Amino acid sequence: MDKITAIRGFKDILPEDARRFWEVEFIARRVFNSFGFREIRTPIMEKTELFKRSIGETTDIVEKEMYTFADRDSEFLTLRPEATASVIRAYIEHNMSADQQITKLFTIGPMFRRERPQKGRFRQFNQIDVELFGEDRPQSDAEIIFMLMHFLTISGLNNLELEINSLGCPACRPSFSQAVIKFLKGSEEKLCPDCRRRINANPLRVFDCKVEACGAIIANAPRILDFLCSDCENHFSQVQSLLNDLNTSFNINSRMVRGLDYYTKTAFEVKTNALGAQNAVAGGGRYNGLVSDLGGPEVPGIGFAVGFERLIACLPEEGSNKFKTDLFIAALGAKAQKMAFGLTNELRREGFSAEMDYADTSLKAQLKKADKLNSSFTLIFGDKEIDEKQVLLRNMQTKDQQTVPLDGILEAIIKIIKER
RNA sequence: GUGGGUGUAGCUCAGCUGGUUAGAGUGCCGGGUUGUGGCCCCGGAGGUCGAGGGUUCGAACCCCUUCACUCACCCCA
Structure with a gap:
């Protein structure tokens, strides 16, 4: 009789690790509550359409990584690949914008993406996800980033590196995208095959290509920060100054792009050196058009996700915490x-x-x-x-x-x- | 989806150019102590050598296929 094993990329969380999960969750709830965030729990499955509309039809996640199947009545359902879409759906569905101007939510739970597993990457993985709706002022950007760094720090992580960038908005990003495409086409032959493909598929992705030759070319590429409209530029500089006020150190990475289509203005990522190639422990950004794109009111939003397994992998080994x-x-x-x-x-x-x-x-x-x-x-x-x-x-x-x-x-x- | 690495005891791993009963450490069980744990000593159980096929007198070792794990690419938390 063949042994039945767990599905590839799906891991058992053994008692020793389960305890660490519990401890980190406990800290997360306490920290987020003190910043006024309340927990929400949404289903792990949604109608496929929700993710197509939020994440973007042409992203890798939607094109080839989702666990999608036809329900018995042949409606298409998908195991959630990320939490933001579900939280926004719930926010709209329960009319939470009518309740109060600003809504702060967080959720903790499993996500599913059918990628090839490697260090720090699994097909079922847990995220801690935080969303703030109804506020566009830079204070909310700084506050949420500050909260994230505080949370990671008291969870026991060190050697963290915070990177921020602005991705512009519908008013200024298109001209930047065009400039990038034009630039890349100019030196297309010197780029690696992947990047040549990306010029058409997802030009901003060329920016974090790891091939050296590409890096050299990209060094001279147009920078998003030179293209920001006055609104975005102003917003970004205020976020920086507020972070400085909060003694939160950061690096500006003008080449950082985020994988999901919906981000506008502020984007950020937290990196660590303890994870191998998958070095991002958390990432997020602002998404001012997303709520209305999903059929809700014109409400700005900002949020982030922490990779739970990645966070725990960074934690120093602690010895004798034996069950008593x-x-x-x-x-x-x-x-x-x-x-x-x-x-x-x-x-x-x-x-x-x-x-x-x-x-x-x-x-x-x-x-x-x-x-x-x-x-x-x-x-x-x-x-x-x-x-x-x-x-x-x-x-x-x-x-x-x-x-x-x-x-x-x-x-x-x-x-x-x-x-x- | 693509490429590299690895599959031998519950766990970590040895196993020489192919040679007959496949080993160690650790863990587990028992004994040394007829009713007293950890340390020490002694003993025991535990393996279709990932699976299938092939070469050979003979395969854990060589060849092919396949599966799993793992790392990296792609992409992302």
């Missing part, structure tokens, strides 16, 4: 076993972690098990102790052993555990 057990009960003989079974579960009902060995093996084996479970105390008793109405309580660290009257044993144990 308050009490192990070593029972010898049938009568003691029966009593231990009740005691173990009563203790659990009181909120303490308790374990025992149903196998009724040697005391040595049971103590070994207690040790393995990292228990603070072990209660030891057999027929002799039951007859004498006195049981033994062993402190596993100090090896001290005391006798405890069997009468009122539960309360006595709880008291001792609490005192520890």
Whole structure:
């Protein structure tokens, strides 16, 4: 019989990692709440149309990376490849813009993209996603970037590099795009095959090509920042100055483009050196036209996504965070076993972690098990102790052993555990 | 979708130019202590050598096919 394994690119999160996920989620909720963001949970599947309209028909994500299938009534559904579209859909659907001028939301959960897996890249992966609607002033850009950096820092990451750029808006980006295409066509022969393809498909992508020859050419390419309209330019310089006020250091990367079509004005990325080729731990930007594109009101928005697995991969290895057990009960003989079974579960009902060995093996084996479970105390008793109405309580660290009257044993144990 | 690397015990890995019962460390179970854990000593269990085919007297090792994992490209968190 063949073993059934997990789907390629889908990973089990084993207990040790699950705990780290839990810890980071806990920090995320606390930080985001203090900045006024509230959690929303949206379905992991949406109508395919939603992603086509938001992410862009010609992006790689939509063209070849989505898990899309026909439902039984032949409607096309897609496992979400990112969260922004779903959050905006919910924002529109529940008329949240009518509720308050500014809406701050975050969501945490799995995303799906059918890419070839590699370090830091999986087909199912988790993102922490934050969105802010209804505010276009540069303060909101700076605030959300500041919050992101703060969150990553107190999660335990260091050596982070924040890069920002402005991608312009529908008023100024087209002239830049044209200038880029013109420039690239001028030196088309010297570009790598990928970039030649990109000239037509997605010209801005040429900017982060890793081929050296392309890099040399691109160094002289037009820069988006020279093409910004006065509104975008003003916005961008204010974002910079506000970030400076918040002591948030950054680099301007005029060659940074973002993969999704909907970004306008501010775009940002956080990079780390601990991830191999997939070095972006978080990325985001402003998307002022997206809400209305999806059928909602004219509401500006800005947001970011953190790669959960990538974040955790950057965290320093921490050692002894072993699972702890308050009490192990070593029972010898049938009568003691029966009593231990009740005691173990009563203790659990009181909120303490308790374990025992149903196998009724040697005391040595049971103590070994207690040790393995990292228990603070072990209660030891057999027929002799039951007859004498006195049981033994062993402190596993100090090896001290005391006798405890069997009468009122539960309360006595709880008291001792609490005192520890 | 394209390219490179790797598949041997639960885990990490040895295994020489092909040679007969495939090893180590660690983990697991037991014993040394008839009722006392960690350290130490001793013993045991655990493998269709990723799968299928081929070459050969003989294959973990060579050849072909295939699958999986992994890294990188593409792209992205």
